[in-house]
Amino acid sequence: MTSPQPETETYEVTLSNDEQxxxxxxxxxxxxxxxxxxxxxxxxxxxxxxxxxxxDGTTVLTGYQAQRLVETMTAYVDAGATPEEDIVHGSAVAERLEDRLESRESVQ
Structure with missing residues (x-):
């Protein structure tokens, strides 16, 4: 007997044009x-x-994609040569995803 595959956790995120x-x-x-x-x-x-x-601005990410994007975006915005506008928008994306990931962890 096989057990059903667990559903992949997903996160729907709406991004502004600049964030996207x-x-x-x-x-x-x-x-x-x-x-x-x-x-x-x-x-x-x-x-x-x-x-x-x-x-069209709303993207569905898996938990793994969300975590990797947070890590990659955080490294990018923390780099010394990142343009200020990218830091603002990239930080907003990373923070929003981190909040979503943390809220799911606290529910489970």
Whole structure:
């Protein structure tokens, strides 16, 4: 007897045009960097990039994608050469996702 697969936790996030632009650019860089290093781009980044391309501002992320985006965005906004506008919008995305992730953890 097999047990049913657990449902993947998902998070629906609405992004402003500026936030979507920062996330899109970050993911494009993540994918390009992997390709430049002759590596396979991370599946989470490719899937999320495709979701952003097909979206109208509301994106559904898995828990894993949300966590990886928070980590990658946080590293980007904490880097020394990040433009101020990217810091503002990128920080807003990371904080919103962190809040969503933490609220789910406290419910379970």
């Amino acid at each position: 632009w920062v996330v899109h650019a970050l993911l494009a860089n993540e994918i390009d960097d992997a390709i430049d290093e002759n590596q396979t781009p991370p599946a989470w980044a490719l899937e999320l990039f495709d979701a952003l391309e097909a979206d």
